[in-house]
């Protein structure tokens with residue numbers, strides 16, 4: 001006779017079969033609908049094209065969501081006190097009579113599944129977890145939550161359910177409790193990718209995920225408390241709940257590094273959500289990939305709020321007054337611009353409250369008007385009509401001497417030019433900084449070594465002074481156009497299409513390492529570029545060119561997408577993908593808001609999520625709030641992990657200057673990642689930082705204490721291939737020693753073997769990363785070690801694909817590994833970052849095992865570590 005457990009499993013299997021059958025039906029219906037829309041012959045009007053695209057996009061999105069639900073479609077059920085049962089899954093489904101058969105985990109009714117406890121059962125008598133593989137039920141785990149109702153009493157009791165707080169039946173066979181499901185998920189080997197946690201979300205996490213969407217929510221918690229997981233699930237929740245708004249505006253998720261974004265990039269798609277833009281701080285300024293590096297102190301200074309005033313002053317410094325009257329030869333005349341006339345034009349332009357580049361039109365209109373009057377006066381014969389005056393103004397603008405003189409007074413500028421000049425030209429920085437920076441701080445910011453002589457810098461338009469009257473070549477496109485409208489009132493917008501050619505000259509500095517336009521931007525430069533862009537506005541032609549480039553890119557994506565659709569719907573032979581793309585080439589709505597937003601600095605996102613928010617500098621906050629002017633945000637972080645020197649120690653200090661007290665803080669307290677034994681060691685480091693800091697409680701123990709391995713305890717000869725490697729390539733005097741290499745190779749090999757396909761990180765101070773990585777790649781050919789590559793961004797991206805990665809602490813932020821080999825922890829303490837915080841981060845990356853490799857004495861707070 002089958003056991004109750006077998007009966008229950010068969011019952012659940014039958015239900016799961018029904019769900020998958022329905023999923024297949026709905027998918028087929030949706031696919032048919034999409035096919036119908038795409039094959040329909042519309043009227044060809046722009047409106048019908050838009051309508052068709054909107055329908056096609058909606059069907060395609062729904063299909064993507066249904067596809068994403070295939071794995072673990074249903075993972076739980078709730079038995080209500082009134083005898084009803086509700087199944088919870090990745091998406092909601094109804095049967096053909098429109099009766100709900102599966103509830104989306106984000107629906108209000110699903111709240112009880114995550115929050116019910118024995119003390120507060122939320123109207124439930126039982127919570128059931130289903131373990132599935134593919135479409136098969138492989139396990140059932142029950143949490144009894146109250147007096148069983150008569151209908152389910154038999155099954156529940158016979159299950160011998162081992163529930164949270166209901167351990168009376170512990171030891172029951174294959175039936176597991178929800179807690180056991182959680183522990184099983186946490187103990188699984190790491191894959192280098194984060195997974196969704198909808199089946200095991202905990203009550204404190206669920207509360208944060210479903211918190212109100214408006215306002216700023218800070219999620220504070222120690223390492224491994226699930227802050228990142230919660231932030232991502234909250235994004236999915238918000239998209240579900242407020243889809244109409246957020247599909248239009250998008251969600252921006254900012255994470256610390258490319259490797260981190262790669263680590264988390266599967267979570268939202270697995271939940272069927274794609275309407276998000278991921279970015280690192282280095283990629284937040286469209287068109288710039290800030291891969292440069294610089295000293296920590298320089299980066300910290302660039303993030304200082306004083307830089308906002310410095311950038312603003314630098315912009316104003318480019319709106320110049322001549323020291324004395326300017327004389328400009330023009331034809332047979334000499335034209336004059338008095339200091340007062342320029343000052344008047346400048347005041348007028350500034351009062352227009354437009355960004356620098358468009359206020360320039362006001363400035364030019366004033367001065368060209370003045371110069372035109374001078375020319376008219378010098379023409380014998382008297383008054384001219386408006387057309388003739390306009391022709392003179394036009395001729396003046398075409399004159400290179402006049403053009404150059406005016407450019408010098410108010411040049412068109414790109415953000416790159418403005419910020420580049422600040423760091424390549426000490427005089428520009430000194431002028432803009434005034435008394436705001438000390439000479440030492442200015443030296444820290446300068447691209448030039450401080451010892452270099454101060455070199456007078458040519459101004460953009462002074463770089464190649466042009467004299468005399470030489471007409472610009474007609475090929476200069478809109479140079480034939482005036483930079484403003486000649487008729488309307490002075491401060492109105494010029495008619496479109498009569499913008500000046502952006503005479504943008506690369507700013508070069510004699511003796512500078514490279515022209516400003518070719519600088520390798522660093523992440524800390526990005527907020528400064530954005531600040532500058534805000535004050536400058538886009539140079540007109542640049543904007544035009546960018547629009548053309550974007551349109552071309554869109555067309556290419558359109559063709560690519562059409563090919564995907566043809567593949568997906570099996571329309572080969574019926575529809576030509578390129579023709580399909582052509583048919584779409586009317587107003588395009590297929591491109592999601594998220595895709596547009598990625599390239600548009602002025603895009604206003606509907607919600608902002610920032611991970612590792614403790615690392616965000618004041619200048620970067622300014623940028624982020626510009627991206628999300630509605631200031632609805634979820635910020636997750638841990639102040640004890642802040643690497644920035646001088647960083648704030650409270651959220652009030654961190655956020656107050658920009659958002660006052662308009663934020664609420666929620667705390668997560670349970671560490672799901674780091675076993676208790678490792679956390680005990682990390683706790684000592686935390687206390688050394690500040691005895692008042694609270695250590696999160698680990699949800700599990702590893703059954704094994706972290707260990708220390710002393711350098712010298714592993715002989716060089718004991719590591720196969722090391723002696724030969726060192727004979728060909730002896731260790732550098734200031735690099736890792738032969739004995740250190742031996743110890744690290746030994747520890748990494750042992751941990752990789754124990755991780756059995758999981759991930760191992762060797763964490764070292766930045767300058768040892770490269771030599772250690774090279775040595776391990778040579779010594780452990782059987783173990784893939786993540787390679788370095790020429791492009792640091794992709795090197796980081798690769799790090800999680802290999803079983804062993806060698807990384808600096810900064811690169812491991814937010815990540816986790818089965819095992820960590822921490823190299824010379826004492827060295828981290830003397831780095832310019834906050835050493836104790838870095839050490840705390842490094843120690844808390846492991847889910848299973850930690851080994852510390854050290855020479856000399858361990859710092860006092862690590863002395864509890866056992867020897868190997």
Ligand SMILES: Nc1ncnc2c1ncn2[C@@H]1O[C@H](COP(=O)(O)OP(=O)(O)OP(=O)(O)O)[C@@H](O)[C@H]1O
Nearest residue numbers: 197200201202223224225226227228229672673814
């Ligand atoms: N409820 C849960 N069920 C299953 N796994 C969970 C749960 N909560 C957290 N985890 C797992 O715990 C690990 C740590 O989570 P996460 O990376 O979000 O923590 P964190 O607070 O962001 O850590 P850090 O501050 O160190 O970056 C992840 O593997 C995550 O999937």
